Amino acid sequence: MLENVYGILDALLPYQWMDHNFMKNAFLAVLMVTPLFGLLGTMVVSNRMAFFSDSLGHGAFTGIAIGVLMGGVQPLLSIVLFSIAFAMIITYIKSKSSASTDTIIGVFSSTAIAVGLMMMSYGGGFGKFSSYLIGDLLSISPLELATLFGVFLLVVVVWMVMFNKLLIISINTALAASRGINTLFIEMVFAALLAVVVAISIQWVGLLIINSMLVLPAAAARNITNNVKQYHLVSVVFALFAGITGLIISYYCNTATGATVVLVSAILFFITLILKSRMAR
Numbered sequence: 001m002l003e004n005v006y007g008i009l010d011a012l013l014p015y016q017w018m019d020h021n022f023m024k025n026a027f028l029a030v031l032m033v034t035p036l037f038g039l040l041g042t043m044v045v046s047n048r049m050a051f052f053s054d055s056l057g058h059g060a061f062t063g064i065a066i067g068v069l070m071g072g073v074q075p076l077l078s079i080v081l082f083s084i085a086f087a088m089i090i091t092y093i094k095s096k097s098s099a100s101t102d103t104i105i106g107v108f109s110s111t112a113i114a115v116g117l118m119m120m121s122y123g124g125g126f127g128k129f130s131s132y133l134i135g136d137l138l139s140i141s142p143l144e145l146a147t148l149f150g151v152f153l154l155v156v157v158v159w160m161v162m163f164n165k166l167l168i169i170s171i172n173t174a175l176a177a178s179r180g181i182n183t184l185f186i187e188m189v190f191a192a193l194l195a196v197v198v199a200i201s202i203q204w205v206g207l208l209i210i211n212s213m214l215v216l217p218a219a220a221a222r223n224i225t226n227n228v229k230q231y232h233l234v235s236v237v238f239a240l241f242a243g244i245t246g247l248i249i250s251y252y253c254n255t256a257t258g259a260t261v262v263l264v265s266a267i268l269f270f271i272t273l274i275l276k277s278r279m280a281r
Contacts, residue, residue, distance in 0.1 A: 134258065
């Protein structure tokens with residue numbers, strides 16, 4: 001199956017950077033993961049959840065450590081399960097607590113990263129997990145591609161089912177509740193989706209920049225769009241463009257792929273920011 005996909009890529013993209021299977025795998029991963037970042041990032045930006053999405057990366061780090069200490073548990077499984085639990089606990093507590101959202105997220109985020117670092121450094125074993133800080137998109141395997149494809153389908157289906165409710169909640173939580181929407185449930189499902197995407201991507205993107213991949217395309221799109229449909233479409237296009245361009249640049253410049261993708265996203269953001277200021281005159 002994958003060989004057929006490779007053949008199609010060779011026919012459509014007869015370039016030097018596509019001569020290697022690891023680049024083909026990375027390209028396919030970009031085609032699946034960056035649209036998810038672009039899509040989910042719109043709600044992250046609209047709901048001012050950048051700090052929350054950043055904390056999910058810290059929680060995922062603890063999930064890695066738990067999986068390692070438990071021995072037989074695959075790190076990816078422990079990352080996903082812990083990240084979902086972490087996201088849902090934060091969402092529940094911030095909905096019930098009188099403390100500010102930033103304070104609650106900050107407490108959980110700092111605790112998670114501290115626990116993760118402590119567990120990983122126990123016995124001097126931190127070094128072999130330091131790659132999760134930076135990530136390596138070029139190391140993605142065919143089996144991981146299949147997992148990513150499953151996550152891609154899951155997120156798209158759930159997004160289509162829940163989008164209208166998410167949109168109303170992002171506008172006004174009280175209005176959503178008055179229309180019979182279970183706001184806590186919807187927010188927890190969205191948090192779980194976000195956690196899954198962050199957890200599944202962190203080994204390729206890296207903890208240090210995972211939040212930038214979510215926020216920058218959506219922030220750039222928001223600068224130049226006038227309605228929700230444009231906002232989502234442009235965000236996904238920007239995320240795809242940054243992913244593909246960053247992958248190609250990293251190949252020729254021998255730089256970290258995730259960081260290069262984020263740099264392209266940042267450039268797009270500043271370009272749209274300048275355009276926004278000119279259009280406002």
